[in-house]
Amino acid sequence: MWTAAWLHGAAATDDVLDALAVWREHHDVVAADHTAADELDLPMRGSYPASPVQLLAALRRVGTVGTRLVLPAPGDVRGLGGQTSFATAALTAREGVVLTGARFGLVPVPAADQVLSWTVHTLPSTAVVEHVGLGEAEHALSEALRSSAATLQSLDVAKGRPGVRDELRGRLATRPDPDWPAGMPQRALRVLQRANEVATILQLAAEDEPGAALSSAAANQRADALRPLDAAVRAARTAAVHEAIRVLAEGADHY
Structure with a gap:
């Protein structure tokens, strides 16, 4: 950008x-x-x-x-x-x-x-x-998160990790916090922030629980649940960046 x-x-x-x-x-x-x-x-x-x-x-x-x-x-x-x-x-x-x-x-x-x-x-x-529009990508991310929630809950991805919310906040706090060019569209920033939050949840969900030994079937089931969400995160990030680039370029050209 x-x-x-x-x-x-x-x-x-x-x-x-x-x-x-x-x-x-x-x-x-x-x-x-x-x-x-x-x-x-x-x-x-x-x-x-x-x-x-x-x-x-x-x-x-x-x-x-x-x-x-x-x-x-x-x-x-x-x-x-x-x-x-x-x-x-x-x-x-x-x-x-x-x-x-x-x-x-x-x-x-x-x-x-x-x-x-x-x-x-x-x-x-x-x-x-x-081309994937920002609104379309944002909606797809919300839908993917919603459809994956029940499966992830059934897999007990947070079981045995009582401090998972604190861990999530801690990981988000360690992400780079860059400055953005003047004129950066706020909606694109919000989508990027949301995608970062979901990506961090994905990282936690993909990790084995402490002391757990997942069966091959359970590991495959978890991977299947996370795959659409990962794709939605990548699509949201890409759409947000491309929308920001479009707005920044048009703003500069008009100026």
Whole structure:
């Protein structure tokens, strides 16, 4: 979102760099292939990395007009654009960024303590992405949570964890709390916050209860109950980010 705002003149370079610092203290950038290295003037993977400042300059130079978030998962590879090194890396990391107006994708991976490494991959083509509106994604998240609640309750996911509510609050409190660009739509922020809350519930629900030994059938039943909710969380996050990017870009262009 910060990069999209920066590309449209609604944020300064320092704003983008400050926003990155919330996620990791240091960020470095490398290219996964020679095309990305040559066109973006970036070092190849395994060489001394470039900085985010160099990447930002390269994005503008190659005509990047925006960004698109992808949150793939096994069985759901929408938006990855076929079998590529980017698709493989993004699926492994379960996140990635596609540059619109340019044929590159970025995948962030923690490289060391307080270091996040961004690898840039060349894309052969732009993937066709099904648009999901923010309202539709928000409704789907609520419906998925409602339909999963009875199953999760029957599985006693909180049994043996009397402090589960405190644990949930504690995990939410440790999530990064980034600043957002000026003009960030409040509804998109609310959907992101709701998706984060449900994602944290999913983490707790997916964990074995202390001392419990789930049967294979019970583990499969729990996974089946959580899978639609995970998909709804990813769809809500993606829709919220894309709506924010649209609003920020339009606001900057009108200004």
